[in-house]
Amino acid sequence: SQQGEEDPQALSIQEGENATMNCSYKTSINNLQWYRQNSGRGLVHLILIRSNEREKHSGRLRVTLDTSKKSSSLLITASRAADTASYFCATDPNYGQNFVFGPGTRLSVLP
Amino acid sequence: EPEVTQTPSHQVTQMGQEVILRCVPISNHLYFYWYRQILGQKVEFLVSFYNNEISEKSEIFDDQFSVERPDGSNFTLKIRSTKLEDSAMYFCASRRQGSEETQYFGPGTRLLVL
Numbered sequence: 001s002q003q004g005e006e007d008p009q010a011l012s013i014q015e016g017e018n019a020t021m022n023c024s025y026k027t028s029i030n031n032l033q034w035y036r037q038n039s040g041r042g043l044v045h046l047i048l049i050r051s052n053e054r055e056k057h058s059g060r061l062r063v064t065l066d067t068s069k070k071s072s073s074l075l076i077t078a079s080r081a082a083d084t085a086s087y088f089c090a091t092d093p094n095y096g097q098n099f100v101f102g103p104g105t106r107l108s109v110l111p
Numbered sequence: 112e113p114e115v116t117q118t119p120s121h122q123v124t125q126m127g128q129e130v131i132l133r134c135v136p137i138s139n140h141l142y143f144y145w146y147r148q149i150l151g152q153k154v155e156f157l158v159s160f161y162n163n164e165i166s167e168k169s170e171i172f173d174d175q176f177s178v179e180r181p182d183g184s185n186f187t188l189k190i191r192s193t194k195l196e197d198s199a200m201y202f203c204a205s206r207r208q209g210s211e212e213t214q215y216f217g218p219g220t221r222l223l224v225l
Contacts, residue, residue, distance in 0.1 A: 031212055042202060042218035043154065088154065092212055098144070098167055099214060101154040 006089055006102040014110050019076045021105040023089030024069075030092050032065055034074050037086045037104070046074075046087075079109045113137045115217035117203050123223045124193055132188045132220045134203030142206040143186045144214060145178065147171070147199040154202065160186065193224045 006023045013019050023032070031050045035043040049056045049065045049072065056063045062075040076083055086106045090099040116135045124130050136143050145157040158168040160178055177189045186205075190197055200221050204214040 033213065035216070040200075040221075043204075043216040045213055045215060048213055090154075094167070098156040098159055098169070099146075099154075100156065101146075103153045 006087070006105045008105055009103065010106045010108070012108040012110065013079055015079060015081055017079055017109075019079050019083070019107055019109070021074045021087050021107070023072045023074070023102055025072075025089075025091045025100075025102075026070060027091075027093050029067075030094075032063075032072050033090045033092065033099070034061075034063060034072075035088045035090060035101075037088065039085070043088070076107075079107075081109050081111045083107060084109045115203055115205055115215050117201075117217040117220050119220060120218065121221045121223075123225065126195055126224055127192050130190050130193055130222060132190075132201050132203075132222070134186045134188070134205075134217055135184050136186055136203065136205030137207075137215060138184070139207060140205035140215075141208045142166075142214075143178075143180070144204040144206070145188045146202045146204065146216075148202065148219075149196075149199045157188070157201075190222075193222075195224050198222060198224045 029051055031048055033048045034046040036046055037043050047058045047061055047063050049063050060077045065072045086104040088101050088104045090101045118133045143160040146154050148154045156169050158172045158178055159166045175191050179187050200219045202219045203217040206214045
């Protein structure tokens, strides 16, 4: 698998349900970040978790990081139709020199 | 809230033509980046720029590509002779100095090469 692989590739849930997306990576990292992209639009930064952190919260978002398994998860609780977007994890192996993005998870939240 | 801006939002060009994509990073940021995203694919790193020079570039960033910071605010990506496969969304990003590692992305320029 490539650095920053998300799964599932697509996820469809009902409004109010929780959505969980996973990301796996291969090399060591300094931090991992999650971004959101609405169709055809730019990338919006959601949350950053550092390599020495295990869990982080921001509003309805909860991110976990397991460096031993080289994986991260993004949980969106109580999803809304407006959460419909693609979600990407980006790993930072080189102190901000460049990000390595995964292919993303396309989330559809149905009203 | 400050944000990265990019112009134009869309550009259509003929194969072989030169294009310049423009970005205005967030004003107190010192690190600048270009990424591209071919339709339906992942975001790919092209180049990073700091202190008026390229600090890192990917294999995609070949001799057809160049970047410049012509003044105190703009950051440009030039493609000298566009190819069909250059059609993509191009994102500019910027980052503050120091331990702030988050890169803030612009809305992108959609480039279509015919």
